[in-house]
Amino acid sequence: MADAALARAVAAVAAEASALALSQWRTDFRRWEKSPGDPVSQVDLDVNTLIRARLSALLPDAGWLSEETADTADRLACDRVWVVDPIDGTRDFIRGRAGWAVSIALAEAGRVTIGVLDAPARGEVWCAGLGQGALRNGVSVKVGNRRDIVGARVPIDALAEDSDLVAVAKPNSIALRIAMVAADEADLVATLRWGHEWDVAAAALIATEAGATVTDAHGVQLSFNTASALAFGVLATTPAIHAAAVARLAERAKVLSAGKDEGGVAR
Numbered sequence: 260m261a262d263a264a265l266a267r268a269v270a271a272v273a274a275e276a277s278a279l280a281l282s283q284w285r286t287d288f289r290r291w292e293k294s295p296g297d298p299v300s301q302v303d304l305d306v307n308t309l310i311r312a313r314l315s316a317l318l319p320d321a322g323w324l325s326e327e328t329a330d331t332a333d334r335l336a337c338d339r340v341w342v343v344d345p346i347d348g349t350r351d352f353i354r355g356r357a358g359w360a361v362s363i364a365l366a367e368a369g370r371v372t373i374g375v376l377d378a379p380a381r382g383e384v385w386c387a388g389l390g391q392g393a394l395r396n397g398v399s400v401k402v403g404n405r406r407d408i409v410g411a412r413v414p415i416d417a418l419a420e421d422s423d424l425v426a427v428a429k430p431n432s433i434a435l436r437i438a439m440v441a442a443d444e445a446d447l448v449a450t451l452r453w454g455h456e457w458d459v460a461a462a463a464l465i466a467t468e469a470g471a472t473v474t475d476a477h478g479v480q481l482s483f484n485t486a487s488a489l490a491f492g493v494l495a496t497t498p499a500i501h502a503a504a505v506a507r508l509a510e511r512a513k514v515l516s517a518g519k520d521e522g523g524v525a526r
Contacts, residue, residue: 261372261373261388261389261390261391262373262388263388263391265317265318265365265373266373266375266386266388266391268317269314269317269363269365269373269375270375270377270384270386272310272313272314272317272363273310273361273363273375273376273377273384274377274384275309275313276306276309276310276313276345276361276363276377277360277361277377277378277379278379279302279305279306279309280302280306280345280346280352280359280361280379281379281380283302283305284302284352284355284380285355288300288301288302289301290353298349298350298353299327299349300346300349300352300353302346302352303326303327303345303346303349304327304345306345306346306361307325307326307327307328307343307345310325310343310345310361310363311323311325311328311341311343314341314343314363318339318341318365320337320338320339321337321339321340321341321365322334322335322336322337322339322340322341322484323340323341323343324340324341324342324343324456324457324484324488325341325342325343325344325345325457326343326344326345326455326457326458327345330488332486334484335484335486337484338367338368339365339366339367340365340366340367340483340484341363341364341365341366342363342364342365342366342371342456342457342460342461342483342484343362343363343364343457344361344362344434344457344458345361346359346360346361347359347360347361347362347376347432347433347434347435347457347458348360348430348431348432348433348434348435349431350431351430351431351432356380356430356431357378357380357381357430358380358381358429358430358431358432358435359378359380359430359431359432359435360376360377360378360381360383360385360432360434360435361375361376361377361378362374362375362376362432362434362457362458362460362461362462363375363461364457364460364461364464364483366456366460366483366484369482369483369484369485370389370482370483371389371460371461371463371464371483372388372389372464373387373388373389373464374386374387374388374460374461374462374463374464374465375387375461376434376435376438376461376462376465378432378435381430381435382396383395383396383435383438384396384397385400385438385441385461385462385465386465387461387464387465387467387468387469388468389464389468390468391468392468392469393441393464393465393466393468393469395438395441395442400441400442400443400465400469401441401442401443401469401470402440402441402443402466402469402470402471402497402498403440403443403446403497404497404499405446405497405499405500406497406499406500407499407500408423408424408447408500408503408504408507409423409424410423410424410425411424411425411446411447411496411497411500412424412425412426412427412444412445412446412447413425413426413427413445413446413447413448413449414426414427414428414429414430414436414439414445414448415427415429416429424447427439427444427445433448433450433454433458433459433462433493434458434459434461434462435462436448436495437459437462437463437465437466437471437473437493437495438462438465438466440466440469440471440495440496440497441462441465441466441468441469441471442469446496446497446500447495447496447497447500447504448493448494448495448496449476449492449493449494449495449504449508450476450492450493450494451476451491451492451508451511451512451515451516452491452492452515453489453490453491453492453516454489454490454491454492454493455488455489456483456484456485456488456489456490457488458493459473459481459490459493460483462495463481463493463495466495470498471495471496471497471498472494472495472496472497472498472501473493473494473495474493474494474501474505475490475491475492475493475494476491476492476493476494476508476512476516477491477492477505477509477512477513477516478494478501478502478505481493491512491515491516492508492512492516494508
C-alpha cells in the first residue's frame with residue numbers, strides 16, 4: 260500500500276511543477292532538438308530542476324531517473340527511485356496544444372507505488388497509490404468493460420480505412436493516452452518501439468489501479484528501475500481484450516523488438 264501522506268506531498272510537487280510549466284506555455288521559450296525528432300525546451304529543464312529539488316527533500320535516500328537528467332547506475336542500489344518526465348508530450352507543449360502533463364512516479368522493488376499526472380492545460384490531475392485506486396480530479400476512475408477488440412477505441416491521429424478499430428482524440432503525451440484507458444475514454448493504447456520507463460511509470464499505475472491491464476507490447480509485466488530503463492512498447496487495455504491485442508501485435512512486436520538488445524542498443 261502507498262503512503263497516503265507521501266502521495267499527497269508528491270501531488271503537491273506535481274502541482275507546483277505544472278504551474279511553472281503552464282506559466283511558460285504559449286510563450287517565447289527556448290526550444291531545440293536533443294537529436295533529430297526529439298524536441299526539448301528550457302521549460303522541460305526548469306521543471307526537472309524544480310521537481311528534483313522538491314522530491315529529494317521528501318526522500319533524500321531515493322534514487323532518480325528522469326528524461327532530462329543524465330542517468331547513472333547509482334539508482335540501481337536504491338530501494339526507492341523517483342521516475343520522472345518533467346513534461347510528457349513536449350511536442351504538444353511546444354506547439355501550444357494541451358496534450359502534455361507532468362509525470363511523477365515512485366518505484367519500489369520494481370513496482371510503482373505512487374503515480375501522479377498533472378495536466379494543467381486540460382484541467383486534469385490524475386493520482387494513484389498502489390492498492391488504493393485511481394482518481395481524476397478527486398473522482399474515482401474505472402476502466403471500461405469492452406470485451407471485443409473489434410470496435411475498440413484507440414487514441415490515434417488516423418486509422419487505416421479498413422481498420423476495425425475506432426479513433427478517438429489523441430494527446431501527444433503517451434501517459435495521458437494510457438490515462439484515457441483508466442477513465443473509460445479509450446479501450447486500447449499500444450506502442451511498438453523501445454521506450455523509457457519515465458514515459459509510462461505514473462500512467463501505468465493509474466491505469467492498473469483503475470482496473471486496466473498494462474504490460475509491454477509482448478504482454479510481459481512491466482518492471483521499473485531496471486538497468487536499461489527501457490521496455491519494448493506498452494499495451495494498456497480493458498482486461499477482456501488484452502490477450503487479443505497481444506496476439507494481434509505479436510508478429511510485428513517480434514520483428515520490431517529484434518532491432519535492439521535488452522540494453523536498448525541498436526544492432
